[in-house]
Amino acid sequence: MANYWLFKSEPDEYGIEDLRKERDGVGRWNGIRNYQARNFLRDEVVVGDGVLIYHSQCKVPGVAGTAKVVKAAYPDPAQFDSASDYFDPKATRETPRWFCVDIQFDSAFDEVVPLKAIKQQEPLGEMVLLKQGRLSIQPVTAKEWKYILKMTS
């Protein structure tokens, strides 16, 4: 496994359970409309990478499970669909602006590891999650990955 990431989603829109229900647990991770997040997706996320699925904009924000990347970046089809919420009139097929990846469900935690608990762990103090709050795709170190998984047991 090459690298680790944290992907944020709103569970009301598409959470860990939605991913689990997909055929073979494989779903498209799209709708990313933030440039920093897009650059990570497009340039650095590769097949085999591990993903922490993070639930935001909900009662208890936190890490809800894990997944792995099964298809690297390709243009997000929704940007070309005028009926979609994610439509972008400035994007063209020749010069797409937004990208997505496919990920496969790996595990759902019995209980979410809350943001509040993460903030209290000294070894996690350098997580991008805490440093830059509003970034929906972000790198996670191997140490942080292991530590979060340990917090579920």
Next chain:
DNA sequence: GCCAACGTTGGC
């Protein structure tokens, strides 16, 4: 729903 952080956009 408020507001803060960050990146892009666009007028000049």
Next chain:
DNA sequence: GCCAACGTTGGC
């Protein structure tokens, strides 16, 4: 090329 306005995100 400066910088104000704007869009997106997300905890509270």
